[in-house]
Amino acid sequence: MENTASAARAAQRQLAAAPAQDRSEALRHLAVLLDTRQDDILTANAADLAAAARADLAAPLQARLKLTPEKLATLRDGVRSLAEGADPVGDPLRRTLLDDGLMLTQVKAPIGVLLIIFESRPDAVIQIGSLAIRSGNAVLLKGGREAAHSNAVLVGLLQEALSSAGLSPEAAVGVADRAGVAALLALDHLIDLVIPRGSGSLVKHIQSSTRIPVLGHAEGVCHTYLDAAADPTMAATLSVDGKCDYPAACNATETLLVHRDFLPSLPGVADALREAGVTLRADEAARAVIGDCEAATAEDWRTEYGDRVLSVAVVDSLEAAVAHIHRYGSGHTESIVTDDEHAADRFLTIVDSASVFHNASTRFADGYRYGLGAEVGISTGRIHARGPVGVDGLMTTRWLLRGSGQGAGEYSSGARTFQHRSLPV
């Protein structure tokens, strides 16, 4: 695998140094291939689907595995829009005139070699592969075994698209087996970032298996806090949407925190949740007003149910709600429901999570909804990128200095003085 990663590094440097039009050209060709090679793709996918049916794979997994002409058309449109969109490589971020004839520019640059580990959905090969081409990054792609045939064909299309634009196909590589991934995770001098897309256990396993930075989140234990001044109708709407819009998502609400003064209105919220098929697990104070439901234990406060189950805890104050969030949460997304602007401002100021909302469903924490375009992932880390991550999360910077023969000694000696004039980019 060291040779593969090393070749990817060289291919990435060529990809990044190429003019933007070459990356656009590769993407345009990829869009065409998604049409012209539709039969190859669907045939490979059919083989994966047949194997999945034989192996009795769970129905939702089979659904995610399945490619259709419609899904391919959506992928093609996405790739085409990237092809015609702005190219970030070399974009200036900051210009400073250090002195006459000494101009500093900070520009966007690709991170380098990315290792993407994903499950089930073969669409990810094209979504991530096309983002990588646009941003000048190389990708090593390890998909789930169940999608092996589909992924192989799709990675082949990425390589063909790169070649057709005169770029090295080694910037997009499929990784076949787990042993390959384990070997790659040890190559911290050749791989710059690992992006696992999948279950929390996958992410945790990878985080504990490598020194390479990992972008993502292992858990999404998100909270909706019903403040003393919450509007009861809105409280019900946002509790139901936060839990039920897509219970398996990382940004689904797992715990409802309820201010003691809101308790009289809690039964209405509980009814709405039960009507939506949600099982409640509540502490004593909540059970006293919402009637028969299971008692929550401390374990519930740490649990990402991923299902129509919701824990409910009563708190004495906004500060107590925030303390609960900091103690049990995963720093992903929390929302306060309140008509009290002062309470909302305080919540937004003091909650230390990637996304903090007022009167909106936790489900909005998402790159597409944030308007970031394609989503690379959602990070609960505090380094590099936090929260929903778009293509900017695949970029770093370089500093370019254009001089006219200056040595640093002239400035340390005082013979010359820095101007440090900030200029528009």
Next chain:
Amino acid sequence: MENTASAARAAQRQLAAAPAQDRSEALRHLAVLLDTRQDDILTANAADLAAAARADLAAPLQARLKLTPEKLATLRDGVRSLAEGADPVGDPLRRTLLDDGLMLTQVKAPIGVLLIIFESRPDAVIQIGSLAIRSGNAVLLKGGREAAHSNAVLVGLLQEALSSAGLSPEAAVGVADRAGVAALLALDHLIDLVIPRGSGSLVKHIQSSTRIPVLGHAEGVCHTYLDAAADPTMAATLSVDGKCDYPAACNATETLLVHRDFLPSLPGVADALREAGVTLRADEAARAVIGDCEAATAEDWRTEYGDRVLSVAVVDSLEAAVAHIHRYGSGHTESIVTDDEHAADRFLTIVDSASVFHNASTRFADGYRYGLGAEVGISTGRIHARGPVGVDGLMTTRWLLRGSGQGAGEYSSGARTFQHRSLPV
């Protein structure tokens, strides 16, 4: 140490949530303490200096250890300027109207708990501690044993300054011994970033001992490339400045790459270097024109001499120079000397290093020279921050969403559509 780090996390959240004026007030008080407690500081420092003299510490280390009223005045002025400067916490970076009454703001937020490991210079306690207060971060400070008395007094001043502004003093903590550092390096859930300031071996040791992200660089193997079209006088100036302005610095030039066509002018460059006291170690092609000097081995190309020693390699093309840089360099800083604008542009485009220069000394790669204000460090990593890092390197972001009761379901169902309108911040 877990309790210390956990208390630092809580103190950091309070520090970050406090109004900017509290952080300013703490900094103002710190500036005052640097004057009023000068005797305490100098007495403690004298004890360290006496121990250093008894232990026969190297003269440059003793010099770096020594505090003077002048150094303290400089520190005080730096702290005062931070106190009156802009506060980054909560600064908006991006505003997007997702829909009517649904406004997303991305704001700057402190990273969290920083572990700073530094050698010798006790000034670092105040420089880094004051940056941390300004940026809302907590710091665990582990200085060198030789500065133990000075560091203890200075950390005490940080704590006193925090307390005087009603902030928790646990946001600045001194770490006494190595065992403490080892314990802290294991706490990746409580410490967000490690910043080692010191020798390459210190940095390497830390990088290999922790899963916490490390900001910094272990090596600075920087190159100056004398292109075919280099002006001979400028080539001599920049070679001498790059090597000699401060040979122990990470941004000093370690290898001179020389285009074959420049060889006739190389003797002049070699003379200038030798006159500046530089010992050359060259490959065969260079030795043929610059006369008697030691033969460079492959090991030289990877060596950061940190001294007035310079290796010289002849290359056949700009591409060969870049290949040498990518193979042996550390991705820190490289400079091309040339009058050929096309060659300069190509070099700036294809060299994959944090800083890439044209006709300027590699010594310019520095936060102060870049106009970033106080320098946190220089990073050769590609994640989070690259190159010279100012206070921005201590910040991450949070996403704040202010709604009016929206659920995500209304948008997935198509009942409502996102506007995604970018607004000025």
